[in-house]
Amino acid sequence: MYTLDNVRDEKVIFRELENLCQQAGYAHIIAFFCFRDNSIFSNSEQVTTDDILGQYNENRLIRNEISLLIGLMCKKALDLTIPEPQIFQETIEKTEYLLAELHSSMIKPSFDSKSIEEWLEYIQSGKMLREPIFYTGESAYHFQYRDLSKLKYSYDNEWFTTQKGYSVEQLYQVIVALEDIQVEKIKKTLESLQNKNPLGWTILPGYIFSIQDIFIKTELEVKIIENIINSFSFSERDNDNFNCINDFNAINAYPILPLGDDNFLLFQYYSLVEALYETPFFWFTQDSNYKNKAMEHRGRFTEDFSYERLKLVFGEKNVFKNVDIKDTNSNKLGEIDVLVIFGNRAIILQAKAKKLTILARAGNDNALHDDFKKAIQASYDQAVECGKLLLEPSNKLILSSGEELNINRNFTEIYPLSIVSDHYPALATQARHFLKQEKYSAIKPAFVIDVFTLDVITEILQTPLYFLSYINRRVMYGNKLHSAHELTVLSYHLKNNLYLDEENLVLSLDDNLNAELDLVMQSKRTGLSNKDIPDGILTKYQGTFFDRLIKDIENNPNPKVIDLGFELLMLNEVTVSVLNENVNRIQLTSIRDRKLHDLTLTFDTEASCGLTIHCTNDPYDVAMPKLDSHCMLRKYKHKSDRWFGIAIDIDNARVRFGVNKIYNWQQSDEMDQNTESFPFSRKMVYPSAHKVGRNEPCPCGSGKKYKKCCIPK
Known part of the structure; x- marks a missing residue:
């Protein structure tokens, strides 16, 4: 058995x-792995x-x-001869051993550093990224590659x-039909094994299909089916230069293996849909008369797709595409x-259609930095520059229709979102190591993702x-969050409501958190x-x-209550229960x-704040001054920088209007006098990770035990 100390050279293992x-x-053997894993x-x-x-x-x-x-x-x-059972098992075990050793050989250099300086130099190098580029895993679900390909290439029909x-x-x-065919073939193959001698057991026939199989499913012309299958078929000598784990592996671009007699072998359907999404790009670049138009279409797809997805969340009236920023001239x-x-x-979303080149995947520092600069750094820099221009009220926003977009430009938060259209291996890791960012009060740190x-x-x-609250925490926690894949962070948030206090130096997340997502x-x-x-x-x-x-x-995006919405989404389950009760x-x-009855809650967040709720049906001109004055006094009494107030309807508890008091607390003799006899709220709640025990005093301040008061029923 090898250890990191005696693991062999990567080239020796590869050979x-x-x-x-x-x-x-x-x-x-490969068919066995495909079926098992x-x-x-x-x-x-x-x-x-x-x-x-x-x-x-972890053994998969x-x-x-x-x-x-x-x-x-x-x-x-x-050579499709079925190995004898003993050789079959020994080959499986030998393969797993060599793959594990190969992986160890790639991470071994990170343990060879003789000083902190050497280690820091290594983790910023392309050599370090070779391992996450190969082992991080997939960017997309198989149905995303399949369905987005149809949209992506609709411009190139x-x-x-x-x-x-x-x-x-x-x-x-044809691609859709092949998924159904493979599922059916694997099922039939498994059923057939019951009547076969164990010496001849193999799942390989489950991964073999014919042109006739596709014709039966689609009723397309046989010639059309042949053209499609040939477009993604592997040819002999395609992999002559495949001599290293990060070299171009033609099987990824052309995953269908011809067997003759119109029969073909497809081991991984996922590889086919990934090739469907990626490979046509290389066809376009070989056509000198079309490659420029293809690149234009690629960028257009990224923008159009992002626009449509964001409209789903924010509505058509709040999302705009291709907005020019112009000065007064x-x-x-x-x-x-x-x-x-x-x-x-x-x-501010800026889209790029830059791929990670083969040279960069192999760990070449110059290629990695060059690719990253063109794909991510450029889009981030553009987003930040546009953010600064957006904050300047004299600049005009011109829509693609030529109309001017007139909106309130007093933004408290602007999120630069850099997005790429293709699988960009280890994107989160590269962004963490390579992205150079500037600090601005209103412009938040970058969010770097792909379309998937x-x-x-x-x-x-x-x-x-919910969308903006997640983006806010994702970018503000920044380097405190470590995960191999962006969706792992999302999965954790959906389950636990992502919240890190100052004591949390780093939160490292395992990919198995993604299972429910x-x-x-x-x-869906x-x-x-x-x-x-x-x-x-x-x-x-x-x-x-x-x-x-x-x-x-959300239905009334008034800045006076939007800030409250973000505070509320930071609350933990106990606090929400107290609020509801x-x-x-x-x-x-x-x-x-x-009559009017009120409730005041204080939230023990990083920036201490509070909420006052008035339950009243008094007319607006009566209710509003009462709420405003109450919030002002409460804010001062609690020495808070942020205070919110809402009035709710007596009969249905729906929000009528709201106020906010967001400014730094300052001592005032007049306010000291006004609040001298003003009581503190007894409703003290905490949105931290603290779990209240069933027999502890209820955090609502009632004096009862938690299990007898606000515990969720």
Whole structure:
């Protein structure tokens, strides 16, 4: 058994693995790995989160590792002889051993540093990134690659028809049919094993299909089907230069293996849909008459897709595409790809269609930095520059229609969002190490993602406050959050309401947190199960006052209450329970006597703040001054910098109006006198991670035990 001290050189391991993969019948070994590690196994009619967790087994081979095995096998002509059972098992174990050793050889340099300086130099180098680039995993779900490809190449349909002999729609039909065919073939193969001698057991036939199989499913012309399959078929000698783990592996771009007689082998359906999304780009670049137009279409897709997804969250009236910023003399100063406005918040999205080159994937420092500069740094710099221009009220915002966009420009927060259209390996890691950012009061740190992540976030967080609240915490916690994939952070937030105090130096998140989100996304997009919303912050408060309050704030994006919405979404479950319970109490009292009753809560956040709620049906000109004065006195009494107030209707507890008092506290003799006899609130609650015990005093201040008072029923 090897250790990090005696692990062999990566090239030696790679060569031994290559020889192993070229043994007779190795295709059956790969089929075994594909079935074991790419399948979801369930003992019930409905797939569960526990079933999905099997995909995060640390002993499972990731798809990149399986593609590596396929690529090495295909450097030699296929031999489909079934190995004897003992050799079959020994080959499986030998493969797993070599892959584990190969992985260790890639991380070993991080332990070889002899000083802190050497280690810091290493973690900023391309050599360090070789490992996360290969092992971080997939950017997208398979259905995202498949379905977004149809949108992405809709602009290029004419080129596909004339140059490839099929339309984008026909291509999509064949790809969809192949998923169904593979599922059916694997099922039939498993059933057939019951009647076979164990010496001949293999799952390989489950990954073989024919042109006729596709014709039966789609009824497309055979020639069209052949053209499509040939477009993604591997050819001999395609991998002659595949001599290192980060070299170009042609099997990723052309994952279909011809077997003759119109039969083909496809080990990983995921590789096919990824190739569907990525490979046509290389076809376009080889056409000198079309490549510039193709690049234009690529950028257009990224902008259009981002625009449509953000509209889903913020509504058409709050999202704008291709906004020019001009000075008073109509000189163009900048252009925003997609602009989102929500009250006193804004998102500036800048899109890029730059890929990570092969040289960069191999760990070349210059190539890595150059690719990152063109893909991420450039879009961030543009977003920040546009943010500064946006804050200058004399500049004009001109829509693509030529109309001027007249909006309130007094933004308290602007979020630069850099987005790429393609799989950009280890994007979060590269952004953490390479992105150079500037500090501004209103312009927040960068959020760097790909279109697939934006698709998921907008699918799950489909309301403005929840979306912006997550983005705010994600970028403000910045380097305190460590995860291999952006969706891991989202998954943690959905379950636990992401909150870090000053004591939390770093929160490191494991990918298995994604299991429930994976199930929800596959259920929503493919019907895998009936699980269409993750348990946690989106479910636990449904139907409560808190839930209605958030919706009321979103439906009326007034800056005076939007800030309150963000504070509320930071609260933990105990605090929300206190809020719901006590609002119910004052509402019932007001219903009985039709008089004003109030509630005050103070929140022990990083910036101490509070909330006063008036339950009243008094006319606005009477109720508003009362609420405003009450909030001003409370704020001063509690020496807070932030205080909020809302008035709710007696009969339905819906928000009528709100006020905010956001300014630094200063001592005042006059205010000291005015608040001298003003009582402190007894409603003290805490949105930190502290869990209140059942027998502890209730944080609402009632004097009762928590289990007898505000504990969630």
